Amino acid sequence: xxxxxxxxxxxxxxxxxxxxxxxxxxxxxxxxxxxxxxxxxxxxxxxxxxxxxxxxxxxxxxxxxxxxxxxxxxxxxxxxxxxxxxxxxxxxxxxxxxxxxxxxxxxxxxxxxxxxxxxxxxxxxxxxxxxxxxxxxxxxxxxxxxxxxxxxxxxxxxxx
Numbered sequence: 681x682x683x684x685x686x687x688x689x690x691x692x693x694x695x696x697x698x699x700x701x702x703x704x705x706x707x708x709x710x711x712x713x714x715x716x717x718x719x720x721x722x723x724x725x726x727x728x729x730x731x732x733x734x735x736x737x738x739x740x741x742x743x744x745x746x747x748x749x750x751x752x753x754x755x756x757x758x759x760x761x762x763x764x765x766x767x768x769x770x771x772x773x774x775x776x777x778x779x780x781x782x783x784x785x786x787x788x789x790x791x792x793x794x795x796x797x798x799x800x801x802x803x804x805x806x807x808x809x810x811x812x813x814x815x816x817x818x819x820x821x822x823x824x825x826x827x828x829x830x831x832x833x834x835x836x837x838x839x840x
Contacts, residue, residue: 687737688781688800691744692808694724695777720745748777748784755783762823763816775813778804782821786828794825 698720724745728738735741748755756768759779768776782801785792798821805813 683735683737684740685800685803686732686735687741688744688804689808690724690727690732690735691741691748692774692777692781692804693731694720694727694741694745695748695780696773697723697727699773699777717749720749743789744781744784747788748780751784751788752780755780755787758783758787758824759820762820762827772810772813774809775805775816778809778813778817779820782817783824786821786824794828798822798825 721742724742728735728741732741759771759776760768763771763779771779778801781804782797785797785800786794789797798818801821802814802818805817809817
């Protein structure tokens with residue numbers, strides 16, 4: 681398993697644990713509640729220690745967790761927009777957090793190629809999700825990717 685794939689797994693585990701504890705917990709963290717942010721930092725460090733000892737991508741993991749939290753309201757809006765038949769609270773905790781990571785990497789992290797973000801999310805879903813999780817994650821992230829492409833095309837047309 682590559683370091684980055686393992687890093688995404690640890691980030692997913694951290695987000696999953698926080699979301700499992702309280703589905704609104706990550707939203708509270710968005711508002712920079714110091715106690716919650718410290719708990720998330722400690723949980724992230726514990727998960728790195730427990731699941732990825734010796735990994736040299738610790739900052740990568742922390743950037744994903746913090747990036748998802750920082751943008752969680754917008755990310756969840758993207759999930760709702762691109763999976764309208766599935767209210768966010770009805771999506772399984774695993775799938776919801778895999779989608780959050782995938783959308784964070786697609787929309788907010790320019791250092792990750794789009795196809796890598798989508799493929800990594802699909803692999804996480806196949807490994808940790810249910811029988812149809814891979815297809816579900818692929819469909820939602822594919823839709824997000826297409827909307828990004830359309831937006832970029834419109835911006836290019838405006839520039840001309």
